[in-house]
Amino acid sequence: MRILVDKDIPHIHRLFGLHNEITVCEGRVISAKDIRNIDILIVRSVTKVNQKLLDDDSIKFVGTATSGIDHIDQNYLKKYGINFVYAPGNNAIAVVEYVFAALFWLAERDRFFLRDKIIGIVGVGHIGSLLHERLHSFGIHTLLCDPPLAEKNISQYKQSWKSFEKLVSEADILTFHTPLIYDGNYPTWHMVDIDVLESLPSNCILINTSRGSVIDNNALLKVLENGKKLNVVLDVWETEPELSLPLLSYVDIGTAHIAGYTLESKTRSIIQIYNEYCKFFNIFNAVNLFELESSVIYYLKVQKKIDEMLLNKLIKFVYDIRCDDFLLRRFATVQGGFDKIRRCYLARREWSSLCVETYVDYNNEMLINLGISVCYI
Structure with missing residues (x-):
């Protein structure tokens, strides 16, 4: 054929x-x-x-x-x-690890602990549900919003659903994992519009790894230009492969639609x-x-209980999100730069490629729950 x-x-x-x-x-x-x-x-x-x-x-x-x-x-x-x-769900691990990398980078920069934050997950399919499970295993509180799943009432989370308005008002961090839907009962096109953006509390963190148009990029630029204090992580852009260079200058982390790569x-x-x-x-x-399956390529020994700071170091050993942010800012003004980054992207490895040897039982359970390989002695 x-x-x-x-x-x-x-x-x-x-x-x-x-x-x-x-x-x-x-x-x-x-x-x-x-x-x-x-x-x-x-x-x-x-x-x-x-x-x-x-x-x-x-x-x-x-x-x-x-x-x-x-x-x-x-x-x-x-x-x-x-x-x-x-291929539904096959990029879930990659996207979840990207979100973790972004969160730990912001936590390190701004000196906060993720366990002190409430994370709102919008869209609880393959990616959102895995993100919830990994955050929960690390003791981080989440709020879940997925109206289509809530309406079907068949998910294991059916007692936990919250409205999008509740997430906007209560979550310190909002991360989006929805398909792009233009009509019907639950459209996601511009679900984060000017009204939502203006109602967000100061220093709220927005992460979008789903589709660029879930967030109204023009409205986002407007509120940022007007001094709204938001921390923004964008892997997807409304006009990609073209970029809003002014918006890129305001976001904390910007990458070229590679979260699942x-x-x-x-x-x-x-x-x-x-x-x-x-x-x-x-x-x-x-x-x-x-x-064709990938294998472990990194080995580390850890002799103390793993806390957020140490986990951040382990994550960066496999993937440092700042490198991808640098690439986009470096090539954003180059003709075809966005696609060039994606086309030539040296695909990163997942956390399972890291094998950690540790004598602390707590570490073993936590590492396994997070998808990191464990070396048993």
Whole structure:
């Protein structure tokens, strides 16, 4: 079969190369011309898959190596019988670790303890629920908001749901993990508008790793320019790949939509797409997927009880978020700089790549709950 793949998706030839003709292409510029006579299309979030792209083609199977699917016209694919698969939850660990890295960096800079803060999580799907679990395991209080899940009343958190208004009024930190929804009962487009921003208490921390338009970026810039004291972490931007340079100058941490970019998350995502491809086409899965899994590469010994300061050091040993902030500020004014960062991003590792040897039982339990490997003696 003929397969067209975004060039930034890893392991493609290893997984799909046997008996297939593979073409790789820059994801943001894939056009209808590129996919003529193509059987399988595999993309990331930078490619809009809709009628304009697919009209009058031979596509049988579309996969996106992402958890978000607002770039996919699912109704069109369903109408024309095109099989569609995506990779929900595979970037959850990466995004949660990004949020932790941002929080610990701010806590170190501003000299506060996370255990003294209330964190409001907006969107409690794969990412939000994992974030809640890891924060809870470290003794950090959370407030959960997810109206669609609350309405279904099927989640394990059904006794814990809070309104968005309550999070805005009570949380010290707000972190967003929602899809981008424009209409219906629970739209998320500009859910953080000028009114919400002006009502936030001073020094509130805003973190957005979901979709840029969940926060009205123009309104955010306006309140910051007017002197509102907010700490802002943005991995996603409303006009990306173009950036509001004035807004970037105000945010505390700015990165190029790489929160979910770890070696492990990329591998998990394409493995899931590959498995679905094998099922759909009734192909025997002959690839040793275990060999694609990542392994431990860092080893440390800790001989005392791990507190917030020490955990921060462990986290930075694997991933220092300041490096990605520096990259965006360095290349923000360069033509195509945002995409260049993403395209050339040296995928960071997840905390599981760090193995800690410790004789303190409390440490072992906490490290395991946080996804850090433990070396048993």
